[in-house]
């Protein structure tokens with residue numbers, strides 16, 4: 176039995192003789208692997224981007240919104256419904272054991288002015304928990320406190336985009352800004368979060384104490400009402416339990432029954448994440464299907480050319496057998512050649528795929544994600560295609576009758 | 585062990601559909617170590633069939649074949665490959681060198697399958713090429729060599745693994761008369777050094793150089809006689825051209 180090394184030398188020589196043919200034969204594999212690598216890179220880059228955005232909202236979150244859900248999944252009567260109160264939020268915090276933190280908030284927008292700079296942004300009235308619930312970091316200054324909320328002080332936190340637009344590079348902490356003409360002191364600067372799944376800039380935000388927003392900024396006719404309540408469960412396992420507890424509590428508090436429709440909605444953010452993951456899984460399966468088709472097509476090309484090669488080299492095979500090659504030597508020689516073809520194709524395809532992914536990504540501004548796993552799987556796959564489609568021609572070569580083979584013209 | 589080959593009552597029948605061709609109809613002979621045998625006979629008389637069986641490329645339909653005292657019929661395919669590799673050397677009418685391969689690489693081929701390390705392969709191949717008068721030509725590709733030179737490379741390849749027998753089926757069939765004599769003188773020299781040679785030929789002139797004539801007709805041996813071999817070593821330049 177010759178060593179693998181000898182087979183490799185023979186295979187390399189055979190490929191060198193027919194460079195053009197080898198390249199054309201590899202083309203199917205090259206295109207297949209390149210397509211897979213590029214698509215997986217772009218696809219997983221995109222889905223990582225989306226799930227990063229989703230988790231940037233915060234982890235283990237429930238979002239309680241006013242108004243009910245119709246069968247179509249649309250929230251009805253959202254405009255006029257003002258059914259959630261600060262007291263609901265405090266009750267959830269106090270009575271639901273699976274809940275870690277509750278962040279009621281109201282939302283408005285307004286013009287913000289500092290010196291001669293002005294900027295139009297979103298203003299939220301929040302409690303101190305908002306920072307924890309949404310996984311914000313505070314990069315300068317401090318969080319607002321419960322006494323800020325209770326005392327309705329004119330302190331605020333600003334996001335990076337607001338800071339950039341009002342203060343340029345300078346430290347905003349301690350400066351006075353005017354929100355809707357009311358002066359506020361900037362007590363803290365939020366860290367950067369980037370885009371939300373909906374494509375909004377999450378850093379374009381100002382947080383003021385909830386009470387301050389309710390009473391002085393937004394001028395609601397129901398001063399106790401909140402726009403939504405974010406509820407953070409203690410951990411991922413109890414998220415569903417927390418949802419049940421909140422549902423039960425709110426049903427009780429709002430006296431939901433046969434005669435009264437549910438007047439709030441609970442959304443589970445990890446469900447959103449699961450949906451995204453599900454859809455990216457479906458996409459991977461589709462990509463895999465496309466890839467395997469192209470690899471099968473490429474593999475058939477390999478098999479075809481290997482059969483041609485075996486026929487062309489019938490005499491050579493006869494000589495080798497007469498001189499003492501065993502069946503498995505011949506088998507190994509032709510298998511090696513097939514695997515060499517497909518793995519060369521695989522490597523070229525990988526390089527093209529990575530380059531293609533980077534190119535596409537730089538055009539459409541998506542990140543790409545190329546994992547070592549993808550590379551290893553692609554390589555193993557191309558080698559596997561070589562073994563699978565090379566086996567029949569190799570066996571054909573190995574079982575040639577030496578007398579006929581030697582006489583073959 | 586003096587006896588290298590023993591064929592006893594070997595029958596070879598080819599069946600092609602309905603048709604049966606009896607290529608060998610009970611052939612028996614023995615060959616002793618150091619003999620130089622030529623097999624002659626009309627076309628279709630079964631000479632190549634006999635050589636294929638002697639070369640372990642084919643098996644008898646009936647009868648037995650002992651090579652170096654071993655019943656070849658009992659060997660597995662792998663063992664037969666080993667026998668071809670270690671005990672037999674083939675020389676064909678059409679040379680059968682590998683294309684796009686140098687003389688040395690062609691000669692090394694049996695050593696590759698014998699798992700001999702590269703450096704030893706190289707020295708033994710060069711040595712074998714020298715024995716057939718091709719020293720200095722080891723780097724030539726097969727298509728850069730004349731017919732006679734190609735046949736010498738083939739002989740070097742046949743003897744490189746120190747076989748018990750060299751089997752040659754019409755080795756001079758494609759060569760002119762001068763080159764034929766060169767090849768025959770190489771065979772005679774190898775034979776003098778102790779290698780057993782069995783050669784098929786059509787030409788009585790070529791058979792003149794051998795020491796025993798076996799004649800086939802219709803798959804049977806009709807004559808088997810010793811012969812006073814004529815020397816092919818004409819001029820000294822032949823051995824060292």
Ligand SMILES: Nc1ncnc2c1ncn2[C@@H]1O[C@H](COP(=O)(O)OP(=O)(O)OP(=O)(O)O)[C@@H](O)[C@H]1O
Nearest residue numbers: 598599600605607626627628629630631632633634
């Ligand atoms: N593979 C085969 N299948 C069927 N018949 C065969 C086969 N090989 C040889 N024969 C037949 O066997 C007989 C002997 O053939 P063989 O090749 O041994 O003759 P030969 O003596 O070598 O002839 P030549 O001098 O022309 O080479 C012929 O009739 C031939 O047709």
Ligand SMILES: [Mg+2]
Nearest residue numbers: 631632633753
């Ligand atoms: Mg013949």
